[in-house]
Amino acid sequence: QVQLVESGGGLVQAGGSLRLSCAASGRTFSTYAMGWFRQAPGKEREFVAGISRSGGTSRVYGDSVKGRFTISRDNAKNTLYLEMNDLKPEDTAVYYCAARPSVLAAMMSSLYDYWGQGTQVTVAS
Numbered sequence: 001q002v003q004l005v006e007s008g009g010g011l012v013q014a015g016g017s018l019r020l021s022c023a024a025s026g027r028t029f030s031t032y033a034m035g036w037f038r039q040a041p042g043k044e045r046e047f048v049a050g051i052s053r054s055g056g057t058s059r060v061y062g063d064s065v066k067g068r069f070t071i072s073r074d075n076a077k078n079t080l081y082l083e084m085n086d087l088k089p090e091d092t093a094v095y096y097c098a099a100r101p102s103v104l105a106a107m108m109s110s111l112y113d114y115w116g117q118g119t120q121v122t123v124a125s
Contacts (some may be wrong), residue, residue, distance in 0.1 A: 002026050002114050004097050009119030016087050016123075022097030022116055023078040028074040030054070033105040035112060036082045038093035038121075048095070050105025060105055064090075070088060087123045094118040 003025040012018055014080040020036070035050040047072035052058035059071055080097050098112035106112070 002028065002032060002099050003051035004099060004114055006095065006097050006116045006119040009121045011122045011124060012087055014088055014123055014125050017083070018087065018121060020082040020084065020095055020097075020114050020119060020121075022082075024078045024080070024099065026078075029078040032099040032114075033074060033119075034071075034080045035098045035100070035105050035107075036071060036080075036095060037098060037109055038091075038095045040093040041120075043093075045096075045110070046093075047107040047116045050107065051080070051125060052104050053102070057112060058104060059125045060107065062107075084121070089123045089125045092121060092123050094120050 005023045008020040033053045036048040037045050038048050039045040047062045050060045052069045055073045068086045072081045096118045097116045099114040100112045
């Protein structure tokens with residue numbers, strides 16, 4: 001089992017940047033593929049980015065964030081990151097990190113077993 005705690009959200013102007021972090025408990029972080037999802041009010045949860053359990057080059061992104069967001073992880077620090085650049089008002093949402101006991105990340109939220117509580121990101125126009 002792994003517990004996840006997100007941080008780094010906040011209010012930013014359009015065009016700005018934020019870096020989200022997801023701290024994982026336990027010593028098995030490196031056995032989980034990780035993902036970031038987001039959910040805006042009245043909308044379904046949306047896949048943002050995913051990374052394999054080793055990191056490396058196996059990363060996937062949702063179409064709406066490609067070229068602007070970067071997912072990374074530091075297994076030595078049990079931490080997942082999401083670097084968000086060129087933020088837009090439509091990026092406003094609660095952002096969640098999630099873990100699945102697998103080599104590769106997935107785009108479907110139902111394939112993740114563990115979730116953090118979320119961190120709010122608000123982008124002002």
